Amino acid sequence: MATHIGIGFSQKSSAALAAQEASILAKKQAQQQYFDLAIVLSTAHYNPADTLEGIRQNFKQTKIIGCSTAGIILPERVETQGIAVFAIKSSEIKFGVGSAKNLTPGNFYQSGRQLVQNTILDFGPNRRQLFILLTDGLLENNSIVLKGIREAFNNVVPIVGAGSVDDFRFRKTFQFCQDQSLTNSAVGLLMGGEMKIGFGLKHGWKPLGKPRIIDQAQRHIIKTIDGQKASSVLEEYFGENIRKLSPKQLSRMTMLYPFGIYIENDGEYLLRYVLNILDDGSIVCQGDIPEGARVHIMLGNKDTCKQAAMEAAQEVRHLLLGKLPKFFIVFESLARHKLLGKGTLLEIQMIREVLGYTTPMIGMYSYGEIGALKSIDYMAEPYLQNQMIMILAIA
Amino acid sequence: MPDNIDPITIFSLLSLTAFLISGYLVFIVIEKNKKIRNLTAALDKITHSFNSLDEQAKLIVRTDLELNKAQEELDKRLIGLNALQKISRQITTTLDANEIFNRLDKSLAADLGFERILILMLDENKNFRCRLQIGFSKEFTEQAIANLTKDQGLINDLKEGRPFSSLTSTKQHKEKIKSLLGVEHFLLNPILAQDGFTGVLFVGNQNPDVFITEGDEELISILTNQIGQSLENTQLFEQVYRSRQELELKIQARTKELASALEEVQMISKNKSDFVSAVSHELRTPLTSIKGYASILMTGKIGDIPPEVKERLEKINKHSDNLVKFINDLLDISRIESGRVEMKLIRHDVASIIDNLRDLLTPQMKDKNIQFTSELPKDIPDLFVDISQIDRVFINLLSNAIKFTPLGGTITISAKAQNDFVLFEVTDTGIGMKEEDLSRLFSQFYRVDNEINRNVKGTGLGLSLVKNIVEAHKGKIWVTSKVNAGTTFHFTLPIVK
Numbered sequence: 001m002a003t004h005i006g007i008g009f010s011q012k013s014s015a016a017l018a019a020q021e022a023s024i025l026a027k028k029q030a031q032q033q034y035f036d037l038a039i040v041l042s043t044a045h046y047n048p049a050d051t052l053e054g055i056r057q058n059f060k061q062t063k064i065i066g067c068s069t070a071g072i073i074l075p076e077r078v079e080t081q082g083i084a085v086f087a088i089k090s091s092e093i094k095f096g097v098g099s100a101k102n103l104t105p106g107n108f109y110q111s112g113r114q115l116v117q118n119t120i121l122d123f124g125p126n127r128r129q130l131f132i133l134l135t136d137g138l139l140e141n142n143s144i145v146l147k148g149i150r151e152a153f154n155n156v157v158p159i160v161g162a163g164s165v166d167d168f169r170f171r172k173t174f175q176f177c178q179d180q181s182l183t184n185s186a187v188g189l190l191m192g193g194e195m196k197i198g199f200g201l202k203h204g205w206k207p208l209g210k211p212r213i214i215d216q217a218q219r220h221i222i223k224t225i226d227g228q229k230a231s232s233v234l235e236e237y238f239g240e241n242i243r244k245l246s247p248k249q250l251s252r253m254t255m256l257y258p259f260g261i262y263i264e265n266d267g268e269y270l271l272r273y274v275l276n277i278l279d280d281g282s283i284v285c286q287g288d289i290p291e292g293a294r295v296h297i298m299l300g301n302k303d304t305c306k307q308a309a310m311e312a313a314q315e316v317r318h319l320l321l322g323k324l325p326k327f328f329i330v331f332e333s334l335a336r337h338k339l340l341g342k343g344t345l346l347e348i349q350m351i352r353e354v355l356g357y358t359t360p361m362i363g364m365y366s367y368g369e370i371g372a373l374k375s376i377d378y379m380a381e382p383y384l385q386n387q388m389i390m391i392l393a394i395a
Numbered sequence: 396m397p398d399n400i401d402p403i404t405i406f407s408l409l410s411l412t413a414f415l416i417s418g419y420l421v422f423i424v425i426e427k428n429k430k431i432r433n434l435t436a437a438l439d440k441i442t443h444s445f446n447s448l449d450e451q452a453k454l455i456v457r458t459d460l461e462l463n464k465a466q467e468e469l470d471k472r473l474i475g476l477n478a479l480q481k482i483s484r485q486i487t488t489t490l491d492a493n494e495i496f497n498r499l500d501k502s503l504a505a506d507l508g509f510e511r512i513l514i515l516m517l518d519e520n521k522n523f524r525c526r527l528q529i530g531f532s533k534e535f536t537e538q539a540i541a542n543l544t545k546d547q548g549l550i551n552d553l554k555e556g557r558p559f560s561s562l563t564s565t566k567q568h569k570e571k572i573k574s575l576l577g578v579e580h581f582l583l584n585p586i587l588a589q590d591g592f593t594g595v596l597f598v599g600n601q602n603p604d605v606f607i608t609e610g611d612e613e614l615i616s617i618l619t620n621q622i623g624q625s626l627e628n629t630q631l632f633e634q635v636y637r638s639r640q641e642l643e644l645k646i647q648a649r650t651k652e653l654a655s656a657l658e659e660v661q662m663i664s665k666n667k668s669d670f671v672s673a674v675s676h677e678l679r680t681p682l683t684s685i686k687g688y689a690s691i692l693m694t695g696k697i698g699d700i701p702p703e704v705k706e707r708l709e710k711i712n713k714h715s716d717n718l719v720k721f722i723n724d725l726l727d728i729s730r731i732e733s734g735r736v737e738m739k740l741i742r743h744d745v746a747s748i749i750d751n752l753r754d755l756l757t758p759q760m761k762d763k764n765i766q767f768t769s770e771l772p773k774d775i776p777d778l779f780v781d782i783s784q785i786d787r788v789f790i791n792l793l794s795n796a797i798k799f800t801p802l803g804g805t806i807t808i809s810a811k812a813q814n815d816f817v818l819f820e821v822t823d824t825g826i827g828m829k830e831e832d833l834s835r836l837f838s839q840f841y842r843v844d845n846e847i848n849r850n851v852k853g854t855g856l857g858l859s860l861v862k863n864i865v866e867a868h869k870g871k872i873w874v875t876s877k878v879n880a881g882t883t884f885h886f887t888l889p890i891v892k
Contacts, residue, residue: 169605209452210445236449237456256463257456297456339463341470 003090003326005360006030009074011082015046018083019054026087027058035059037095037189039086039329040066040176041364043079044166048174048181051083056179059087063122065097065189066176067134067164070334071344073363075352078337078344080167086362088327092194093394096123099177099187103139111186112148119188127192128157132329132392135186136173137163137367140275141220143288143384145186146370150382157190159382160199160392162331163368170248173367191394198316198325198393201371203271203333204308205387207260207296209237214261217289221282222259225295229281234274237297247276255335258386260298261289266373271298271386273335273368286368287384300387302343305336309347309389313354315376316393324356325393330363332389337365347389355393471508472610478506479618486625490632495625496526507614508605509598511578514622515540516586516594523594530601535577542575543595553585554592558616561599562607580607584619588627596622668729675722675729682722686715717852724856728839731863738781738867742891745775745810745817748782752789752808756797763802770809776890778817784864785888791857792821792884799825799847799882816870816887823883828876836874837862861886 008025012018019040027033038059042051048068055064072084088095098118100111119131133149135142142163149159164173177187212233216223222230234242238253245253251273260269272285316328330351337344352361369388372380485498496514511530515523523540531539543549549571552559559568561580572583578599586594596619600607689711692700700708730736749769760767778785789808796806804824810817828836832843840855842848865872865886872886 208455209449237453238460239457253460256459297452299452299455299459341466 003088003092004030004032004035005089005327006032006035006085006087007074007360007362008085008087009072009079009082011079015042015048015050015083016054018046019051019085020057022083022085023055023058023087026085030087030089032087032089035062035087035089036093037088037097038062038064038066039088039189039362040064040083041069041072041086041362042066042083042174042176043070043072043081044068044169044173045081046083048176052176052179052181054083055085059085062087063095063097064176064178065132065134065187067162067187067364068166068174069364069366070165070167071337071365073330073332073344073348073361073365075348075357075361078348084362086327086329086360090193093191094123094126094193096120096126096190097177097187098122098190099175099180099182099185100145101182101185103136103145103184103186105140105144108139108141108144109148112145112150113152114148115145115186115188116149116152119190123190123192128153128190129192129195130190130197130392131157131159131161132189132191133159133161133186133370134175134188135161135163135368135370136175136184137165138170138173139163139184140284141287142186142368142370143220146382146384149188155381156379158197158199158372158379159370160331160390161188161370162364162366162390163370163384165334165365165367170251170367195326196320196323196395198319198328198391198395199371200312200314200316200319200391200393201369201374201385201388202308202312202315203269203300203385203387203389204304204306205258205260205269205271205298205300206304207262207269208299209297211262211294211296214289214291214293214295217291217293220285220288221278222285222289222295223280223282230283231277231281233297234277234283243277250277251275255386256300256339258298258335259285260296262294262296263290263373266377266380268373269296269298270373270383271388273386286386298387300336300339302340305340305389306343306347306350310350310354312389312391313351316391317354319376320393320395323395325359325395327360328355328391328393330361330389330391331366331369332363333369333387334365334367335387336389351391355391468608468610471608472614475507475610475614479614479621481506482618483621486621487628489625490629492626492629495622495629499527507598507618508611509600511576511597511599511601513539513576513597514586514594515543515597516626517592526594539576546571546575553583553595556585556587556592558585558612558619559583560607560612562609562612577601580605582607582611582615584615586619586623586626588623588630593623593626665733668733671725672729675726679719679722682715682718686712686719689715721854721856724854724860728856728860728863731860731867736784736867738784740779740781740868740889743778743780743782743785745778746771748778748785748789749808749810751786752793755790756793759794759797760806763797763800763804765797765800765803766805768805768807770807772811774812775810775817776812779889779891780868784867788861788864788886789821791861795857796821796823796825796882798851799823799845801825812890813887815890815892817890818885818887821884822881824881827878827880827882828874829878833874833876837872 006026006029008022008029010018010021012021038055040051040055042048071078071080072082074084096119098115098121100115100118103111131149131153135145146159164175166173172183175182175185175187212226214222214225215227224230225233231243242250254274258271258273260271263270272287272289274283275286276284278284340347369385369390370382371385371390372382482499486495489495489498512527513531513536514527516526518524523544525536525540528536559572560582561569572581573579576597576599578601581597581599583595583597585592586596596615598615689708691697693705693708749771753767793806800806800823807822809820826845828843835841837858839859842853842855862872868888870887870889872884874882874884876882
């Protein structure tokens with residue numbers, strides 16, 4: 001009973017060559033010829049089809065899952081250009097992969113359910129312990145996709161994941177599943193077997209200013225706050241010019257100052273990016289908004305971010321009853337990368353200090369992170385969240 | 396209730412009670428109102444605090460926004476500068492113009508933060524030629540070149556070194572360049588070298604949200620200068636390289652000429668040696684006969700000879716001996732020069748060589764009252780030489796020293812080990828030589844013009860032979876001298892390893 005892990009990374013300019021080099025390095029590191037799963041992370045510089053072809057040449061029978069990212073987190077560095085392969089061979093853990101393509105607002109829920117069915121088909125009759133969702137981060141409301149997935153699993157399988165992203169230009173992201181490079185899609189990885197799961201989720205953002213009440217909201221759109229048009233809150237904080245910004249400029253700006261929606265039951269703030277301001281003054285957010293909730297503008301800084309990462313790692317360790325994991329994966333918000341700048345590496349080192357310097361790890365910068373609000377309640381309802389650092393560890 | 400109570404009293408009691416209750420109620424109401432007022436005031440205070448807090452929060456957010464914007468610009472400039480440094484390093488480490496453009500690849504363009512890059516350089520016919528295109532199709536580039544070439548106004552501005560930018564250029568220029576190159580935000584800079592305008596660098600972003608900043612302007616200006624400088628360096632290198640090649644060709648031709656001349660000289664030298672050798676052999680045979688016949692005649696076996704004849708015969712005999720020696724020296728030089736003499740190298744003790752010489756030459760030195768001394772260290776190593784030849788070296792040098800040292804003078808031989816050789820010095824206190832004689836001293840037939848040489852006959856072959864023998868032993872010989880102060884011959888001979 002053993003689990004072998006190999007990590008390969010390449011920055012060659014050609015996608016095929018970079019993918020091949022990363023694959024070869026991963027195999028070499030694990031000193032194994034055959035693998036059960038290859039998680040592929042690629043920055044948006046690379047042609048996804050060529051990337052997959054390069055990977056497949058070296059991993060003939062291996063299940064492949066992955067997506068595009070704005071940056072790849074490696075044990076010793078963070079790179080904003082390159083292709084990484086995280087290859088796993090395990091006699092203890094079983095893997096199943098699946099995808100749901102061409103997601104549109106009309107089929108989000110059904111696509112979520114479809115994704116689960118496809119993944120279960122590949123997984124077989126093994127014990128289902130964890131579902132990792134990698135979805136197109138630019139989709140308007142991934143909360144509905146998530147709802148479909150959750151209900152397809154009858155709320156009994158913990159769901160974590162992240163939204164794929166491009167090079168911070170919010171144009172097009174892609175997802176990998178087996179031999180397919182997709183866009184506007186969601187891919188999933190189902191895991192089970194002899195394994196223990198540890199989660200750590202934190203954001204480190206703090207509420208700022210007076211609390212306000214969301215009077216009217218419809219799914220991911222906030223209509224009014226404190227009896228006024230929702231956009232007036234943003235205008236108060238960021239000035240009237242905010243309405244002149246394009247959706248991309250708006251996203252980039254408000255990424256650092258998300259809305260914090262207080263969830264009474266969990267006693268936690270659920271963070272939401274602003275995607276757009278509609279003509280009637282409604283605000284479009286990245287995930288669902290509960291009506292009647294208390295909302296704040298949130299603010300974070302480098303120290304609170306790093307502290308949150310450290311606490312997330314400690315919670316993982318706590319859930320694993322102090323044991324070191326076999327490996328861990330980090331899904332970290334793009335906004336945190338933007339805020340931390342060169343401090344991102346320090347943040348990763350703080351996590352490794354808790355979870356072991358020799359523990360294999362990989363991570364990506366995402367646009368939306370998926371998980372329960374509290375680590376301890378990881379079986380509870382998962383949310384699409386923003387500004388989070390999520391650490392998923394397997395022991 | 397008792398019957399005897401006065402109704403008025405009852406009324407009064409009731410009134411009092413009512414009054415008290417009313418008073419109490421009024422008091423409660425007043426208290427309540429007071430509390431409400433207090434609470435309202437507290438609420439107002441809280442609301443005010445919240446609002447103040449919110450105002451502060453807005454201020455914090457706006458300040459933070461500004462800080463983040465500044466940080467973003469700083470990060471962008473830092474990344475740009477890093478990219479610029481990387482590009483500079485890459486393009487300044489090549490002296491091939493094509494390689495400069497090859498090294499400006501796609502990833503570097505991304506590092507600089509631009510989606511599209513176009514470099515157009517003027518060719519020898521002063522037409523634009525595309526050297527780098529990132530994010531443009533070939534057809535689009537060709538069309539852009541055609542449009543740019545037509546716009547002489549723009550070209551003239553660029554020739555004058557004027558850059559264009561979507562940030563600072565006039566609206567008219569912005570529109571013109573936008574339509575020319577199809578991007579919203581751009582920089583168009585001239586590439587200037589020592590000869591003036593050589594091309595243009597265009598960078599741009601199609602994304603309307605990615606604006607050009609002042610930092611971008613500075614960055615691209617530096618990059619353009621760097622490219623111009625690097626291209627100029629390649630031109631200079633090419634010129635130097637071409638000159639060097641021409642020079643090398645000339646050197647090769649000259650070397651060939653010299654080699655041919657040397658070959659000719661060697662051929663002449665060989666012919667000379669062969670001639671000298673042949674003539675010497677031809678001379679020696681009749682000379683032997685002459686000397687033989689003269690000797691027979693002198694014995695008187697053929698008949699008595701008068702004293703006058705005998706005297707003449709003796710002169711014939713003596714001159715024949717001189718001639719034989721001369722011919723032998725000539726033959727030896729010729730043999731050594733042509734490598735026909737094999738040196739029989741054997742170990743020899745330096746002290747015994749010097750002792751033998753002392754015995755041999757003592758009579759001559761005694762005649763001139765010359766003091767002969769030798770300075771040999773005890774640990775002087777043995778020589779590895781052909782002793783018959785080396786004796787000739789010492790005899791020649793010492794004979795010369797005796798010849799040119801006046802009565803009562805001194806001759807010294809010293810020796811000391813020096814690496815794989817022994818350095819000998821033969822010093823006399825003779826008449827010495829002028830500086831101009833020294834360089835020709837070892838040439839064949841050269842005799843220094845002085846009174847002694849004018850009176851004593853010589854062939855001028857002795858020192859030439861000495862030089863040939865020393866060099867045949869891989870040694871060196873040279874001379875130092877001062878008129879009226881003496882002469883020293885220095886030479887090296889190999890030791891036993």
